[in-house]
Amino acid sequence: MIYLTRKCEFSASHFYHNPKWSERENVRVFGKCANLNGHGHNSTLEVTVKGEIDPVTGFVVDLKELKDILNREVVDAMDHRHLNKEVPEFASKIPTSENIAIAIWQRLEAKLKVAKLHRVRLYELPDLFVDYYGEA
Amino acid sequence: MKAYLTRRYMISASHRLETDALTNEQNRAVYGKCNNPYGHGHNYALEVTVSGQVSKDTGMVCDLVDLDAAVRGNVVERFDQHNLNAREEFKDLVPTTENLAAVIYDILKQRFTAAHLEKVRIEETWMNSFEYAGGAEIVR
Numbered sequence: 213m214i215y216l217t218r219k220c221e222f223s224a225s226h227f228y229h230n231p232k233w234s235e236r237e238n239v240r241v242f243g244k245c246a247n248l249n250g251h252g253h254n255s256t257l258e259v260t261v262k263g264e265i266d267p268v269t270g271f272v273v274d275l276k277e278l279k280d281i282l283n284r285e286v287v288d289a290m291d292h293r294h295l296n297k298e299v300p301e302f303a304s305k306i307p308t309s310e311n312i313a314i315a316i317w318q319r320l321e322a323k324l325k326v327a328k329l330h331r332v333r334l335y336e337l338p339d340l341f342v343d344y345y346g347e348a
Numbered sequence: 349m350k351a352y353l354t355r356r357y358m359i360s361a362s363h364r365l366e367t368d369a370l371t372n373e374q375n376r377a378v379y380g381k382c383n384n385p386y387g388h389g390h391n392y393a394l395e396v397t398v399s400g401q402v403s404k405d406t407g408m409v410c411d412l413v414d415l416d417a418a419v420r421g422n423v424v425e426r427f428d429q430h431n432l433n434a435r436e437e438f439k440d441l442v443p444t445t446e447n448l449a450a451v452i453y454d455i456l457k458q459r460f461t462a463a464h465l466e467k468v469r470i471e472e473t474w475m476n477s478f479e480y481a482g483g484a485e486i487v488r
Contacts, residue, residue, distance in 0.1 A: 215488075230405055241406060243413065306407035310351045314402065331488070339356035340412070343397075345487070347350040 214272045215330060217260045220282050222291035225252040229296075234329040250294060255312075256335040257286060259320065260280040261327035273327035309336045313344040321346065352466055352487065353409045354397040361412070362389040363432040363443040387431065392445070393471040394423070396456065398463040399487075410463035410467050418460040423452050445472040449480040455483065 227250040228242040240248040243252070259282060263272040290299060295307040301315040313334040321329050335341040364387035365379040375383050382388070396419055400409045427435065433442035437451050453468045467481035479486055 232405070237358070241411070308402075308407035310353065310402040310409055311407045313351060314349055341354050342409075343352040343354070343487075344349070345352075 213262050214265055215260050215262045215277075216272045216275075216327070217258050218275065218278050218282060219256060219258050220279075220287055221254060221256050222287050223252060223254045224290050224293050224295050225250040226295040226302070227251065228306050228308065230306065251297070255290075257282070257316065258331075258333040258335075259316075259329070260331040260333070261324065262330040263327035269296050273324075277326070278324075281320065281323050285323060286316055289319075308333050309340070309342040310344075313342045317344050317346055349402050350389070350397045350399060351402050351409050352397055353412075353415075353463070354395050355412065355419070357394045357396070357419055359392040359394055359424055360389060361392065361427050361430050361432050362387045363438075365442055365444060367442050369399070387433065390472050392448070394419075394452065395469040395471075395484045397466040397469070399466045400463040414462050418456065418462075422455050422459045426455075443475075445470050445478045446480075448450065449478045453480045453482055 214287065228245040229238055229248065230241075233241070247348050251252070259278070261273055261278065265272060273329055290312075293299060295312070299307070299315070301307075301318075302311070305311050305315075313332045315333065317332045329346065332344045333341055334344075355470050363382075364384070364465050365382040366375050370378060385472065396415070398410060398415060402409060406447040427448075432438050432448065435443075438447070441447050441451070448471050452470070453465065465482075467479055467484075467486055469477055469479045481487075
């Protein structure tokens with residue numbers, strides 16, 4: 213089994229808000245992230261796929277195909293967007309790094325045909341990242 | 349849904365590798381320049397990985413403020429700008445980065461309970477790193 217990782221970047225804005233809670237409770241739990249005007253990050257996404265090496269091509273996956281899927285499903289959808297307002301998953305879910313990683317996993321898993329998705333790693337900052345392996 | 353969150357912290361500290369179990373010559377042979385008499389220092393990069401179910405209410409595995417407080421209060425402040433050999437944790441333990449990783453894991457296991465402590469990873473320099481998960485297999 214070979215593991216292959218591809219990176220891409222997107223810059224987006226978001227805020228954290230649970231509509232079931234009062235404004236005071238949102239600020240208590242989410243701090244500065246609860247500011248409804250939002251704030252932004254340069255996020256780095258690392259997607260790891262796994263598979264056997266194709267004996268003819270020597271590839272685990274066609275990188276061009278993987279890159280196109282990442283661009284279409286993630287970069288086009290999230291880069292220079294407001295996640296709460298423009299990405300459908302976050303109409304009902306708070307766009308934390310955890311939930312963004314899960315949403316990206318779900319978007320990619322449905323589209324990847326050749327290799328199997330192993331890990332989605334999302335860096336919100338150089339010193340903070342979330343990993344999702346598709347676990348329930 | 350289970351996710352893994354990793355936060356990175358910096359610790360600058362000095363150490364000298366030497367054990368009473370070996371002679372001076374043996375220490376020199378085993379530890380090389382790490383055995384130089386007055387010690388030396390590193391900027392250690394510590395990565396702490398915790399895991400758990402993503403809360404439906406908060407969208408988070410745990411509150412980052414709590415994790416930062418636990419790591420900074422119990423680990424970074426304890427070792428940053430210190431000589432590891434002079435710390436009581438290393439009174440009878442050689443302050444290799446392997447041992448530092450295990451010591452930090454054990455401290456955090458006691459002091460941080462808001463999510464499952466998955467592992468600690470320490471880069472001693474950008475060329476080498478050490479991971480410890482309390483004896484468990486390390487999730488990749």
